Amino acid sequence: MEPQKRFNGTVISFCTTTGYGFISYADGPNVFVHFSNIKTTPQILYKDQRVIFNIIQNAKGLNAIDVYAQEESE
Numbered sequence: 143m144e145p146q147k148r149f150n151g152t153v154i155s156f157c158t159t160t161g162y163g164f165i166s167y168a169d170g171p172n173v174f175v176h177f178s179n180i181k182t183t184p185q186i187l188y189k190d191q192r193v194i195f196n197i198i199q200n201a202k203g204l205n206a207i208d209v210y211a212q213e214e215s216e
Contacts, residue, residue: 146196151206156187163187165195165206173197175206182211 149167153175156163161177175195177185187193192212198205 146208148194148196150212151193151195153187153189153191153193155189158186165193165209171204173204173206174202175209179205179207180209180211182209187211 149169151165151167151173154164154166154172156175163175164172165175166172173195175187179195180187187209193206193209194212195206195209198207
């Protein structure tokens, strides 16, 4: 199996109440993210936070999976 391409992006919104938000990245349109796909602890993202992620396509559009928040120094 071929490894998935990893993307660098920036969180444009994330609602802790609903557990979802959106990530922007240079290679395409904004991507939906659900808290269950966040691999760092806590499973929360913040506006303007940098992240690394994979993308899958489903019936509703593009979804970020295997999302990791980047450290400030990266």
